[in-house]
Every structure is written in structure tokens, then in C-alpha cells.
Amino acid sequence: MKLNYMKGRFKLGLLLSFILLLLTGCWSSKEIEDLGLIVGTSLDLETDTNSREESEEQEARNSNKELITITNQFVTSETTGSGPKEGKKQQAYKNVSETGDAVLPTLRNMILKNDKRAFAEHSKVIVIGEDFASTFNLKQTMDFFLRELEMRPSALLLIAKNHASNILESNEPSKIPAFQLVEMMKGHKKTTKIIPPMTFAKLEGKLYSEASFLLQSVVSENDEIKFVGAAVIEGKTKKLRGFLTGKELEGITWITGKGKGGLVTSFYEETDQPIIYEIISTKSKIIPHVDGENISFNVKIESEGRIAEHWVLSEKTFDNKFLKKAEKATEKEVERLVKNVLDKIQHEYQTDVSGFGTRLRIEYPKVWEKVKKDWDQIFSGVPIQCEVNITIKDYGTSGE
Amino acid sequence: MMMNSQDKITPSQAVVILVNYILATGILTLPRTSVEKVKTPDVWISVFLGGIIAIIASLIIVKLSQKFPEKTFYQYSQDIVGKWIGCFLSLLIIVYFFTISAFEVRIMAEVTSLFLLEGTPTWAIILPFMWIGLYLISSGINGIARLFEIIFPITFVLFLLVAFLSLGIFEIDNLRPVLGLGVMPVLKGVKTATLAFLGPEIMLLLVAFMKKSEKTKAVKVVLVGLTIPLIFYVITVVMVIGALSVKGVVTRTWPTLELMRSFEIPGLIFERFESFLLVIWIMQIFATFTITYFAAALGLAQLFKKNIQPFIFGLLPLIYIISMTPKNINDLFKFGNMIGNTALFLFGVLPIILLIILRLKGGKT
Numbered sequence: 220m221k222l223n224y225m226k227g228r229f230k231l232g233l234l235l236s237f238i239l240l241l242l243t244g245c246w247s248s249k250e251i252e253d254l255g256l257i258v259g260t261s262l263d264l265e266t267d268t269n270s271r272e273e274s275e276e277q278e279a280r281n282s283n284k285e286l287i288t289i290t291n292q293f294v295t296s297e298t299t300g301s302g303p304k305e306g307k308k309q310q311a312y313k314n315v316s317e318t319g320d321a322v323l324p325t326l327r328n329m330i331l332k333n334d335k336r337a338f339a340e341h342s343k344v345i346v347i348g349e350d351f352a353s354t355f356n357l358k359q360t361m362d363f364f365l366r367e368l369e370m371r372p373s374a375l376l377l378i379a380k381n382h383a384s385n386i387l388e389s390n391e392p393s394k395i396p397a398f399q400l401v402e403m404m405k406g407h408k409k410t411t412k413i414i415p416p417m418t419f420a421k422l423e424g425k426l427y428s429e430a431s432f433l434l435q436s437v438v439s440e441n442d443e444i445k446f447v448g449a450a451v452i453e454g455k456t457k458k459l460r461g462f463l464t465g466k467e468l469e470g471i472t473w474i475t476g477k478g479k480g481g482l483v484t485s486f487y488e489e490t491d492q493p494i495i496y497e498i499i500s501t502k503s504k505i506i507p508h509v510d511g512e513n514i515s516f517n518v519k520i521e522s523e524g525r526i527a528e529h530w531v532l533s534e535k536t537f538d539n540k541f542l543k544k545a546e547k548a549t550e551k552e553v554e555r556l557v558k559n560v561l562d563k564i565q566h567e568y569q570t571d572v573s574g575f576g577t578r579l580r581i582e583y584p585k586v587w588e589k590v591k592k593d594w595d596q597i598f599s600g601v602p603i604q605c606e607v608n609i610t611i612k613d614y615g616t617s618g619e
Numbered sequence: 620m621m622m623n624s625q626d627k628i629t630p631s632q633a634v635v636i637l638v639n640y641i642l643a644t645g646i647l648t649l650p651r652t653s654v655e656k657v658k659t660p661d662v663w664i665s666v667f668l669g670g671i672i673a674i675i676a677s678l679i680i681v682k683l684s685q686k687f688p689e690k691t692f693y694q695y696s697q698d699i700v701g702k703w704i705g706c707f708l709s710l711l712i713i714v715y716f717f718t719i720s721a722f723e724v725r726i727m728a729e730v731t732s733l734f735l736l737e738g739t740p741t742w743a744i745i746l747p748f749m750w751i752g753l754y755l756i757s758s759g760i761n762g763i764a765r766l767f768e769i770i771f772p773i774t775f776v777l778f779l780l781v782a783f784l785s786l787g788i789f790e791i792d793n794l795r796p797v798l799g800l801g802v803m804p805v806l807k808g809v810k811t812a813t814l815a816f817l818g819p820e821i822m823l824l825l826v827a828f829m830k831k832s833e834k835t836k837a838v839k840v841v842l843v844g845l846t847i848p849l850i851f852y853v854i855t856v857v858m859v860i861g862a863l864s865v866k867g868v869v870t871r872t873w874p875t876l877e878l879m880r881s882f883e884i885p886g887l888i889f890e891r892f893e894s895f896l897l898v899i900w901i902m903q904i905f906a907t908f909t910i911t912y913f914a915a916a917l918g919l920a921q922l923f924k925k926n927i928q929p930f931i932f933g934l935l936p937l938i939y940i941i942s943m944t945p946k947n948i949n950d951l952f953k954f955g956n957m958i959g960n961t962a963l964f965l966f967g968v969l970p971i972i973l974l975i976i977l978r979l980k981g982g983k984t
Binding site for chain 1: 659733734737788792793795796799800862863864865866868869870871877878880881883891
């Protein structure tokens with residue numbers, strides 16, 4: 220009996236000592252107070268020669284090589300509410316910049332001036348400066364971001380006009396610019412001037428194909444961040460080719476039919492007063508035609524919407540004749556937008572950023588195999604017909 | 620090991636074992652390996668064809684095994700081709716089984732150390748995994764079958780959940796055109812796709828474990844057991860290519876995990892879903908590891924007509940050493956291809972030869 224009891228005791232003791240092994244807590248835990256969460260990153264070409272001299276390491280190797288400046292936007296326990304509050308309002312973020320010749324070494328150098336451990340799992344947005352994008356091939360510079368495990372492929376990529384680091388500044392101390400950009404991107408459902416978000420997941424496919432594509436461009440004016448049109452990235456070089464204005468971007472959105480909302484302002488023929496058409500739905504069809512060597516496209520755009528506002532005093536929306544005239548005016552305006560941007564991307568930039576190549580690939584895969592190498596060039600000489608069909612379905616609560 | 624009379628499994632358990640064996644590494648890498656070969660969005664057709672080929676091959680295996688309802692391959696191969704050749708063939712298959720189990724262990728270690736346990740040494744990931752596997756298989760086929768019955772529904776539900784959550788970034792244009800460049804590209808991918816369906820060879824042993832009255836259901840088991848992975852694979856390939864496009868898939872080491880990392884759904888309790896996929900995937904790897912480990916140990920036991928326990932323990936260090944042999948991940952993928960090619964011969968060609976020999980012999984006597 221006694222022996223049995225002892226045996227049980229021994230077993231229990233053994234079990235308990237094994238449990239000790241499980242109670243050691245989290246092995247590689249990182250306290251959130253010690254982390255610096257990177258929420259946004261900007262990349263710029265370094266033009267300042269002073270900083271070039273400062274970075275001794277690079278100088279020894281190649282002083283003519285272009286340097287890059289990376290700014291990380293950190294959110295730490297001190298910048299958020301729980302930190303010390305001493306009268307004056309503290310900024311919600313902290314930007315740290317560093318210059319170097321490749322992405323990771325530069326990022327690592329930030330350790331030298333930052334007390335927090337950088338943690339990029341929550342990185343939301345990467346902003347690239349104009350100069351940077353037109354100097355470097357994106358395939359090379361984005362390599363780190365596509366390879367690094369801590370960077371999630373759901374992060375957004377934007378192109379900044381002028382300096383990218385300005386985008387990550389805000390004069391409202393309570394706001395975090397990186398988060399602001401992500402929220403602003405959601406507006407693409409309400410306007411045709413923002414393109415559907417380009418995340419790294421989508422970027423990868425674009426970078427490794429020959430295709431040209433668009434990236435949302437953003438500018439900082441008087442400390443205000445604003446989306447302005449889009450940046451054109453050329454397929455072959457993967458460098459920035461130029462920018463499209465907001466109006467031109469509207470044309471692209473009409474061609475691709477991805478507009479989920481937005482307005483078209485046209486002017487009433489007789490009195491030159493504005494009529495505002497609001498999109499409810501758009502559908503576009505790019506129909507390629509191949510006749511021997513000749514490729515041509517028909518773009519059919521159909522849209523339904525409503526009159527959201529009109530300043531024409533002499534007419535009433537109760538009158539179908541007026542609606543017909545308004546439809547005509549809107550169609551004309553959309554056609555103008557489309558023709559305008561086609562002229563620009565075909566003749567000035569010579570890049571296909573509006574999905575004509577994709578349609579050709581789908582409808583005529585054999586032809587596409589032949590032309591895909593020089594598609595941007597061929598595209599610049601391709602005739603494109605455009606047909607717009609607008610239907611006004613309602614006019615809100617006023618019949619005036 | 621002499622077979623215990625209680626070591627019997629039901630047809631549904633057989634299905635679950637088969638499904639859990641087949642689903643393994645392929646879920647994470649199939650989109651890449653097949654797109655590399657096919658180069659057009661028609662990969663899903665290749666996967667489909669690969670599945671059908673696998674079903675045909677496994678029907679042959681079942682037919683062979685049904686000729687000897689009470690015996691496993693290790694026992695009946697000697698009846699067909701004589702003692703020595705039979706022993707040799709059995710040994711080949713035993714080597715195949717423990718090599719594949721070593722391969723699975725290593726892949727598991729690579730992925731976990733990359734995505735989950737950064738900085739943990741490889742041996743520290745592998746050893747507990749193997750010990751638990753050892754514990755499981757020492758209780759025989761019944762224990763394995765019962766555990767797999769728990770794993771399977773979890774896999775099923777979580778997998779469909781994460782796959783369909785990724786619909787938000789799905790673009791149908793990435794999957795078009797269908798057969799744009801004809802059927803040739805599709806055929807190029809069939810072999811790779813078939814290799815993702817490694818697993819039906821377990822039927823060489825499983826039929827012997829099925830209840831006498833239910834042996835005829837083995838054909839049904841194979842059909843169901845292969846159709847489920849087929850559906851899983853087609854969904855995986857379609858979702859991954861739809862979101863990442865053909866060009867984007869080929870550059871990713873683990874495309875399916877990449878897909879899960881590419882979207883976040885705010886508002887739900889969880890915003891990120893790759894850990895779900897990793898959970899079910901590790902369970903699947905564990906399943907594949909244990910069943911192949913068991914198959915190898917059983918083979919040795921039956922070959923030498925001894926108890927299975929010492930062989931289970933004896934194989935453990937061997938599997939560990941093999942799993943640590945590939946130097947880096949490229950070597951590992953090559954190693955995997957090698958195993959696949961061996962399997963094509965062992966389980967694609969060999970059963971047919973054996974069946975023919977059997978037919979010829981049967982004609983004489």
C-alpha cells in the first residue's frame with residue numbers, strides 16, 4: 220500500500236516537473252513597448268551631395284553611384300496615446316531617414332539611430348519618389364520588398380510627385396500619413412480619378428511580364444496629401460515614363476470599365492451650363508480585330524447613371540427630351556476624355572496601360588505571342604474606335 | 620508484425636487515410652511547379668488530367684491488391700515473382716516510403732522555420748515532430764486512422780474558408796484565355812500535376828487492413844479518396860493564379876501561402892489568414908509523414924517476420940539523417956522530384972507488370 224502511494228507520488232512529481240518545461244512562457248516574445256512598428260516607407264533618390272560624403276562606406280567603393288534615401292514611418296508606444304504627455308501635442312508618428320546604396324543595408328543602418336526594434340509586419344504603404352522611379356528599374360529596387368518575409372504582399376505601392384518623404388509628413392500631429400493614404404485609396408469606389416489599389420501581390424505579376432501599368436500618384440501640397448492622376452510605368456524598362464493627370468486617368472477608368480462610381484461634368488449645348496452625371500454602373504468592352512498583320516480595337520462603353528445636379532434653368536428633368544440631350548452631352552464628354560488619354564498614351568508615352576494587350580491576349584492568343592515583345596510600340600500605331608452609350612435612369616428627388 | 624485481428628479499418632477510414640496522405644507539400648508548391656511547365660493559365664486542366672491518371676494508376680493497384688485480400692504487398696509480391704525478387708521489390712518500396720517521410724519532415728521544417736519559428740534550429744523543429752509521429756504509429760493502423768479522422772474535417776473546413784476568402788483579389792482575366800495556345804502546353808504540365816497525387820500506393824497495404832466483407836469497396840475508396848484532393852488542388856491552382864497571375868506565380872517559392880498573405884479582411888476576428896493555412900498544412904504533412912513511416916516499418920516487420928516495434932525505433936534516426944541531407948531548399952525540391960520520378964515507375968509501371976505476370980501464371984495452373 221505504502222509502496223503504491225510512493226509510486227504515485229513519484230509519477231506525479233515527474234509529471235509536474237515536465238509541466239515546468241511548458242511554463243517557461245513565450246520564448247522569443249517581443250514586448251510591444253519595445254517595438255517600432257513600420258507603417259510606411261518612402262524611397263527617394265539622394266541628390267544632396269553632403270549626405271553622400273557622410274556615408275563613408277559607399278564612397279570608398281563608388282562615389283558616382285546613385286544613392287537612395289529611405290524614410291521609415293514608425294509608430295511606437297511613445298508616439299501613441301500611452302506615451303508621456305507633456306503639454307504640447309505629440310506627433311503620432313516618427314520618421315527616420317537613412318541613405319545608402321541598396322535597400323536592406325540602408326534599413327539596417329537605421330538601427331544605429333533608433334532605440335526601437337523595427338517591425339515591418341504592419342507596413343501598409345510604400346511611396347516611391349519621382350526621381351527614384353525614373354532612375355531605377357522597379358524590378359531591382361522592389362526585390363527586397365517582394366523577398367522579405369516581414370513585408371506583406373498586401374502593402375500598397377504609390378508614386379509621389381517630387382519627394383516621396385514629403386508624403387509621409389503631416390501638419391496634423393494626430394494623424395498618421397501612412398494610414399491616411401490607405402484610407403484614401405478606398406475612395407476608388409466613389410471616383411474615377413483613383414485607380415484600383417495596386418498591392419505587391421498584384422505588382423509581382425506586372426513586374427515579371429512585359430506589360431506597362433499604372434500606379435496611383437500622390438503629391439504633397441502645403442502639407443496636404445492629395446491623389447493626382449497616375450504614374451505610367453513602362454513595360455520594358457520598368458521605369459517611370461510620365462504622369463497622367465486626373466482628367467486623363469478618368470479616361471483610362473472609362474476604357475477599363477472599372478469605375479464603380481464617379482461624376483462626369485458636361486455642358487448644356489445651348490446655354491453652356493453644367494450638367495453633372497453620376498455613374499451607377501459602367502461596362503466596357505475592348506474588342507480586338509485582327510486582319511492579317513493589322514490589329515485594331517473597338518471600345519464599347521456603356522454606362523447607367525443619374526443626373527445628380529444641373530444648372531440649366533430652362534429645362535426640367537421631367538422632360539425626356541432634356542434627358543436625351545443630357546445623355547448626348549455626357550456621351551460627348553466621355554468620348555472626349557477617352558480620346559484625349561488615348562492620344563497621350565499612344566503617341567506621347569507609347570505605353571499600353573489600359574488593358575488593350577490583355578484583351579488581345581485573351582481573344583487572339585496566337586497573335587499575342589507574336590506581338591507581345593514589342594507590344595507597346597505596336598500599340599502606339601493601332602487604330603482605336605470608341606463608342607459611348609450613356610443611359611440616364613433617374614434624377615433624384617427633384618424634377619426641375 | 621503479425622497482423623492483429625483488431626487492426627481493421629472501415630472504408631471511410633481508408634478514404635481519410637488516402638486523402639490525408641495525398642494532400643501534403645503539393646498544396647503549397649503545385650501552382651508554381653505546374654505553371655513553370657505549362658506557362659499558360661490552363662494549369663487547372665493539367666491538374667485535372669493528372670488526377671485522372673492517378674485514379675487509373677490507383678485502380679490498377681487496387682485490382683492487384685484485391686487478388687490477395689489478406690496480404691499486404693510485402694507478402695504477396697513474393698507469391699508472384701518468387702522470394703528473392705519479391706524481397707527486392709519490397710525493399711525498394713520500403714526505401715521509397717521512408718525517403719518520402721524524410722522529405723516531408725524536411726519540407727515541414729523549412730516552411731515552419733521561415734514562416735513561424737524564425738531562429739529555431741531545424742533539429743529542434745524536426746525532433747518533437749518525429750517523436751510524436753513515433754508515438755502515434757506505435758499504436759498501429761487503428762490509431763493512425765482515428766487521428767486522421769480528426770484531421771480531415773478540420774482541413775476541409777479551414778481550407779475552403781481561406782480559399783474562398785481570397786475571392787476578393789481574384790481576377791478572371793488572369794485565367795483567360797482557356798486553351799489559347801492549344802493543348803500542348805497543358806500536356807507538358809500533366810507529369811508534374813500527377814506527381815502531386817502521390818499517395819494511392821498506400822492501397823498496396825491498406826486493402827489488407829480492410830474488413831473482409833468490405834474489400835470490394837476498395838475501388839470506391841480510391842475514387843472518393845482521389846477526387847477530394849483533386850478538387851482541393853484545382854481550387855488551389857485556380858485561386859492562386861487568379862490572384863497572382865501566371866507571371867507572378869512562377870517567382871514565388873510558396874505561392875499558396877503568398878496568396879493568403881496578399882489580402883487582409885478587417886472587421887472579422889482575424890485579419891490575416893496564412894496561419895490557418897499553415898495549421899492545416901502542418902497537420903497534413905504530419906499525416907503524410909506518419910503513414911509513410913508506418914508503411915516502411917510495417918514493410919520491414921513483415922519482410923523479416925518480426926515485431927514492428929524495433930523497426931519503428933530503428934527507422935527514426937535513419938529518417939532524420941536523410942531529412943538533413945539536402946543542403947538547401949533547391950536541393951530539397953530536386954530531391955522531391957527524384958522521389959516523384961521513382962514513384963512513377965514503382966507505382967505506375969510495376970503493378971501492371973505484376974498483374975500481367977499473375978495473369979500468365981494463372982493461365983498455366
